[in-house]
Amino acid sequence: MELELNIINIHTIMISEKILLAILMTSAIGAAAGYLGTLMLSKRMSLVGGPLGHLTLPGITLALIYGFDVSVGAFLMLVLAIVVIWLFEKRTKLPLETLTAIVFSSSVAVAFLFLPSEEVELALIGDISQLAFAATFFSVFLSVAAFLIVEIIYKKMVLIAISEDLAKSEKINVDKYNFVYLLAVALVIGLGIRIVGSLLTAAIVAIPAATSRNLSGNMKQYAYGGVIAGGLAGFLGIIMYHIFHVPAGPAVIITSAGLFLISTVLKKT
């Protein structure tokens, strides 16, 4: 009897630790993505988040086939894709959205040729059931790093969003700052892949920013509102996952969409 109780206790503690790790990781990634998303919204790039998420599919596929971390595969593939898109843009002068669409649909097509069918769900909507402490620690650390890097360049990115010519006239190296920002976005999306999969990444970047935009009266509130909305969606999404046993990725996104709906009601007209 005593042995049985001990086994139940150990089981409870293990579940709690797993959920705690999931909450920590998801809130940190959600907060960083929400913060970065405020700039993406201001640059009218929100929809780019979706294709960027899909671009990670070949990386995830490689990671699943060769047994390394999906976030590493996703991040490396994103960096490669960003460089390819940038080179195409320089060469063709076609709009960024068009080039992203071309590269992302090709990469999805290639990924599905090789993606093991039993791993499709994991790749598309994420899986946090096998979280380890090390992965959580690195995810939180890298999320904080992405946040801090973007915080340093935030004001310059705002000026670039208002007018690139104006920013250039103020001696701001627009290409350099855009590249640093995109790298940070790639990092956060790479991390977010584990939670929400490649299908839903646009949402972790775009929805918290839109929620914050509804409720903020100035730039500080807007930027840090993105952090709060993203972090809160991560936290509440994992609680929902734990209580209702629904997949974590969709739970996080549905929570975020719920927060957005509340913000539209609370928005001062």
Add this chain to the structure above:
Amino acid sequence: MKNNDLALQVKNLTVELNKQKIIDNLSFEIKRGETLVVLGPNGAGKTTLLRALLGVIPYEGKVIWSVKNISYLPPNELLQRKEILPLTVEDFYSLKEVSREEIFESLKSVGLEQSIYKTRIAHLSTGQFQRLSIAWALVDKPDMLLFDEPTSGIDVGGTQTIYSLLHEFWKKQHLTIILVTHDLSIVWEHADNVLCLNKKGLCHGAPSLVLTTENLKQLYGVGVKYYKHSHNYDK
């Protein structure tokens, strides 16, 4: 003329975009403290000229600046994008490194109340927003201001206010100004020199000398007449 009297020298400037020549072999100079108005029809290369001078786009030829601190206000862009972000006046000024005292002084100089400091710029009227843009461009005391179509979308009263403000700053700060406009009426009142641009430089000099009916016809095509702002018609 001594070189240190010059704010800018442009020699044989040629700009090609998408394999089309937008500006062709343009040369001119601007003295310190001068107001140069760049006139020309749509598509004449006026905005391209300013962007080339700022080094924002590639060009051939020489652009030699003798002033360091240059401020630029792009055409209508700020006005169109003011709704995108929840920027307040305070946020807008935070993009430049200036003290709160300098900000309040700059608001006062364009006739705006300190009380708008926390106001969202999307909530300002068009006239208030244009005043704010000028104040913002001039808050860090530039030597030179490049101003592209400052009054498009503003009514006649607002237009007069903008030019009067610019004129005041010009006197007070000994500013050198390059002003791009369609508005012929401001030339007589505010320009020291005029540059007529339609891909090539068609005329350059004092308005009274170069704004002849013939030159304007060459610049804009038929049917354009220039009226001096002194109630004496010069047809």
